[in-house]
Amino acid sequence: MTKVTMVVNGKSVSAETEGRTLLSGYLREGLGLTGTHVGCDTSQCGACVVHVNGKAVKSCTIFAQDVAGAEVRTIEGMANADGSLGVVQQAFQDHHGLQCGFCTPGMVMSSAALLAENPKPTEAEVRHYLEGNICRCTGYHNIVKAVLAASGQDIAAIPAE
């Protein structure tokens, strides 16, 4: 076992790992941060997306030891300092951007990464960027609306279908 230290959501943390320990397992089992979900475990679904050094990545397809020392942000780090929901999270709640909620952590992390790169995306850009995040409730329309609303754009013109 090898002790791996990272900065997760602004705090220096460490946990024991094997070579094969995935970043998703390190977060969930090593640190108890179970907000990061593992849907498919094959890097298709995007439920496990977290930010590593500011970039969205699929934590089920990275070894924990390969990102030792990195700055990691998970869904647990998306709320405001006072515990209220962050902008993207609040938009998902306001616009019903979740149904069962399983994909939501990955959707929020990918959406936040998109808005960091592209603060005012078009609807097409949002859909394209979320290509690697699958919602099996098929609630994509409201997810896209939520992301556009989180970017401060008027979503009244977008049809509800």
Next chain:
Amino acid sequence: MYDFEFVKPSTIAEATKALAGDGAQALSGGQTLLPTMKQRLAAPGTLVSLNGIAEMKGVCKGDGGLHIGAATPHAVVAKEAAAHYPALAALANGIGDPAVRNRGTLGGSVANNDPAACYPSAVLASGATVVTNKRKIAADDYFQGMFTTALEEGEFITEIAFPIPQKAAYVKFNQPASRFALTGVFVAKYADGVRVAVTGASNDGVFRWKEAEAALSKDFSAAALSGLTVDSSDFIHDLHGTPAYRGNLVKVLTARAVAAA
């Protein structure tokens, strides 16, 4: 997956030493290798991460054209190659999805040589030079069939140098579930002729469509392709497409790439 020893060298020399051991396997972005290991189709004793080697990262112009470090993620190539080789940057920007592009690397893709991967077509169509920890390999000698390359035991790609074409484009027909190319064509026009590389079609992996190269070298227009036929007898047959379907795609996509270049 089976457990292994993980090592992360910080120089090419250290990585060469680590990979000389029995059962050692290089790890780059891991976007293919990790799923393969989860399925127990690969079970290395030691995994040598190439992600901590600064000299293997980055995009810069040099004598060989555009030099890209093998450990450079697709997202970085998409951004930094855009001003120098737009077709290559666009290809990088179409691989997988944004999270995969932040992790997967040029060297990893080219070392794996998946028959439906995008990058091998750019390397072959550009007549690029694959630089390893041991030697330089011309693209025409590098690709040797599905998942097969000229790389020897303990050898890994450190950089790829892409001569910059006058015009180029890559057009792929997406396989929407895997986001690999169902078939993809990279066309590159250089002063001494046109090169056309096809991925996702042949059971032998990426290949050059030489008849199209000859026709396009004389007349760089989609019309120049009209009389050509594609021999699809050894093409991939799966539930997404028959060999004849892929053969037709090769022609259609080549014409689209010429028009887009």
